[in-house]
Each structure stands twice: as C-alpha cells, then as structure tokens.
Amino acid sequence: MLTSKNLLEFYEDERMKIAIKVGSKIRAIAGNFLRSKGFIEIPPVIISPFTDPLAHELIDAKIKYYGNEFYLTKSMIFHKQIALLTFDKIFSFSPNVRLETEDKKNTGRHLIEFTQLDIEARNADRSHVMKIAEDMLVHLIKEIRKCEEADKFERLPPIPKKPFKKIKFEEAYHEYGEDYEEAISNEIEEPIWIVDFPIWKREFYDREYNGSGILADMDLIYPEGFGEALSGGEREYEYERIVERMKKSKIDLKIYSNYLAIAKYLHPSAGFGIGIERLTRYICGFRDIKYANPFPKLPGEYAYF
Ligand code: AMP
Ligand code: MG
Numbered sequence: 001m002l003t004s005k006n007l008l009e010f011y012e013d014e015r016m017k018i019a020i021k022v023g024s025k026i027r028a029i030a031g032n033f034l035r036s037k038g039f040i041e042i043p044p045v046i047i048s049p050f051t052d053p054l055a056h057e058l059i060d061a062k063i064k065y066y067g068n069e070f071y072l073t074k075s076m077i078f079h080k081q082i083a084l085l086t087f088d089k090i091f092s093f094s095p096n097v098r099l100e101t102e103d104k105k106n107t108g109r110h111l112i113e114f115t116q117l118d119i120e121a122r123n124a125d126r127s128h129v130m131k132i133a134e135d136m137l138v139h140l141i142k143e144i145r146k147c148e149e150a151d152k153f154e155r156l157p158p159i160p161k162k163p164f165k166k167i168k169f170e171e172a173y174h175e176y177g178e179d180y181e182e183a184i185s186n187e188i189e190e191p192i193w194i195v196d197f198p199i200w201k202r203e204f205y206d207r208e209y210n211g212s213g214i215l216a217d218m219d220l221i222y223p224e225g226f227g228e229a230l231s232g233g234e235r236e237y238e239y240e241r242i243v244e245r246m247k248k249s250k251i252d253l254k255i256y257s258n259y260l261a262i263a264k265y266l267h268p269s270a271g272f273g274i275g276i277e278r279l280t281r282y283i284c285g286f287r288d289i290k291y292a293n294p295f296p297k298l299p300g301e302y303a304y305f
Contacts, residue, residue: 002296002304011294015284018149019291023280027093029143030117033136039089039119045079046095050256052077053249055203059099072097075273077205078259080120081235081266091119093276102300108288109227109278112297119232120271126216126234129270130193133220133230134162137191144283154285158189164220166193169201181219181227188223204245207234218272226282232272239264 002010010016031041047063047070054074061072076094083090094116104110121129141157150156167184172194176183184192195218199208206217217233236242242263246253253260277292290296295305 001298001301004304007304010290013291014152015286015291016294018152019280019284019286020294021149022144022147022284023276023292025144025147026140026276026280026283027117029140030136031091031093033139034089034091034119037089037132039091039121040087042083042087042090042092044092044094045073045076047072048079050078050259051075053203053251054098055201057101059101061097061099074098075116076118077203077235077273078256080118080271081205081237081269082259082262084120084122084267084269085262085265087122089119089121091117094118094273100299104299105301109281110299111277111289111293112299114278114293115276116273117276118271118273120235120269122267122269124268124270126195126218126232126270129232129272130218131163133232133272133274134160134164137220137229138162140279141283149284153283157283157285160190164191164193166195166218169194169197181221182225185221185223185227186225188221190223191229192221192223194219194221199248202233204242204249204251205235207236208241208245216270220272220274222278222282224282224285226278229278229282230272230274232270234268234270235266237263237266237268239266 049070051071051073052075062069073094074096076092080090096116097113099112100110138160141159144150145156172180172184197215197217199213199215202215202217206215208215215233219231220229222229236245277289280292281289297303
C-alpha cells in the first residue's frame with residue numbers, strides 16, 4: 001500500500017517514470033494507428049444508467065443523483081454498440097472503475113481504476129478485429145522498441161510473428177484445467193489467442209454461434225506469464241437474442257431498459273478492449289502494474305490519492 005512514508009520512494013522509482021512515459025507513447029501510437037485505419041475516437045463514458053455486468057465477482061460502484069443512480073463505467077461495450085449507429089469504426093480510451101475483490105491485490109495485474117482502449121467496428125467479424133489487434137500490437141512493439149526508454153526495460157519485448165496462434169477454449173481447459181490462462185501464458189513465447197469461449201464463461205453480449213452454447217469471442221494472452229492482454233468478440237445485436245441471453249444470465253432487464261430500447265436498431269459488430277496499464281507492464285517487462293499509473297489503486301485497499 002502507498003502511504004505518506006513510502007510515497008516518495010514510489011515517485012522517485014525509475015520504473016514508474018519509464019512506464020508512464022511509455023504509456024503516453026502507447027496512447028499516441030495506438031490512437032494514431034487506429035485513426036490511420038479510419039477509426040474515430042469518441043469521448044469516454046464515465047457514468048451511465050447501465051454498464052457491463054461482467055461475469056466475475058465485483059463490488060458495484062454507483063453514485064446517487066437526484067433520486068436516481070449512475071453506474072461508474074466497467075466497460076464501454078454498450079456505448080460502443082450505440083455509437084456504431086452513427087459511425088463505422090470507433091475507439092475510446094475508456095476509464096474503467098472495477099472494484100475488484102481483495103484476493104486480486106497481489107496479482108500484479110489488477111487495479112480498481114484503469115484504462116481500456118476499447119474498439120468496435122460495424123459489420124466486422126471476429127477475424128477482422130483479431131487482425132486489427134495483431135497489426136496494432138506488432139506496430140506498437142516495433143515503435144516502442146525504438147524509444148529512448150527501451151534500454152531501461154526489464155528486456156526488449158520481442159516482435160511477435162503474425163498471424164498469432166489460436167487455441168480453442170475447450171482444448172485449453174482440457175489440457176490445463178481451471179488455471180489455463182496462467183499455464184498457457186507461462187509456457188508461450190509469442191502471444192496466443194484463446195477463442196470460442198462457452199456461454200457460461202462470458203457476458204450476454206458476446207455472440208453465440210446459433211444455439212451452440214459457444215461464443216464467437218476471443219482473449220489474447222501475453223507470453224512470459226503476463227496473462228490476459230485483451231478480450232473481445234462478435235456481439236449479439238438482435239433484440240430478441242439479446243433479451244434471451246440476458247434472461248439466461250439472470251440479468252435484471254429493468255436496469256438495461258434504455259439499452260434495450262436502442263437495441264432494436266443495433267448493427268452487427270465486433271470489437272475488443274485492451275488494458276493500457278497491462279500493455280505498458282508487458283512492454284516494459286515490469287511485473288507490477290502499479291508502475292503504469294502514478295496514482296495506482298489496488299484491490300482491497302483504500303487508496304492514498
Ligand atoms: P475484460 O472486459 O474484463 O476482458 O477487460 C478488458 C481488458 O482490460 C483486459 O483484457 C485487461 O487488459 C484489462 N483489465 C481488466 N480488468 C483489469 C483490472 N482490474 N486492472 C487492470 N486491467 C484490467
Ligand atoms: Mg477478459
């Protein structure tokens with residue numbers, strides 16, 4: 001925990017200075033990369049009547065306002081779908097508040113406030129956005145390797161070879177069990193895709209291959225034990241299917257009434273969200289995510305700032 005006693009130590013730590021400068025470059029390079037591919041940057045959503053329900057345990061973050069409640073954004077998934085009513089391709093550097101449980105305190109990869117580079121494209125399928133992610137990551141690594149901070153990294157991040165390998169969730173789970181993500185990440189030397197998650201693992205908005213219980217989605221896993229880089233997939237966009245999936249997930253439809261009203265007009269889309277602090281951590285080779293934010297807030301702790 002950061003306290004008044006060790007605060008200065010943190011601010012004088014060279015790793016924090018490096019990671020913040022690299023994070024700044026990542027934002028610039030990734031933003032320009034996406035703009036060059038025709039993506040429009042939209043402002044982030046901080047508060048909304050609805051947000052991503054997320055499949056894992058979290059403490060809800062809400063604020064009261066004139067007798068109503070806003071959720072603090074956990075992800076911009078629904079707002080991305082809505083923005084595609086106007087635009088073909090969008091992205092946002094989206095601040096996410098996820099009050100993670102305290103068991104995640106020492107993972108080195110969880111913050112309770114972080115930034116997701118969230119991307120979505122109209123009429124795109126999964127393979128389309130996987131290619132964008134691969135191109136963006138390879139471009140980023142190539143560019144950052146040239147920057148002046150690179151000789152202070154734990155190691156130079158290797159340039160991955162495209163296309164990245166893919167493994168189906170079912171195979172990964174069968175071979176490595178519950179901790180498949182960590183086991184795979186420790187074993188691989190290049191980033192790898194895990195695809196086709198089962199419906200019980202994920203949220204209602206990832207698109208199901210017709211009635212199969214399998215989703216057209218994916219995670220990207222970093223090598224060297226750095227774990228998950230991003231999650232994404234194709235989306236449910238047809239009103240009836242969305243409602244059916246919400247009911248299956250025992251979601252309270254009332255909370256999503258505004259989203260559901262717009263859901264009648266959604267387009268097919270695919271996209272992903274990549275955590276900027278985790279990306280910074282991987283590129284610098286620093287094990288602790290706290291260096292990627294000058295005001296890090298860790299699960300289970302009340303923050304100093
Ligand atoms: P998710 O929607 O949970 O798949 O999150 C999208 C991406 O955000 C993940 O792949 C991570 O890169 C990043 N992320 C998720 N949760 C956290 C967290 N608590 N702290 C930092 N980064 C996170
Ligand atoms: Mg994920």
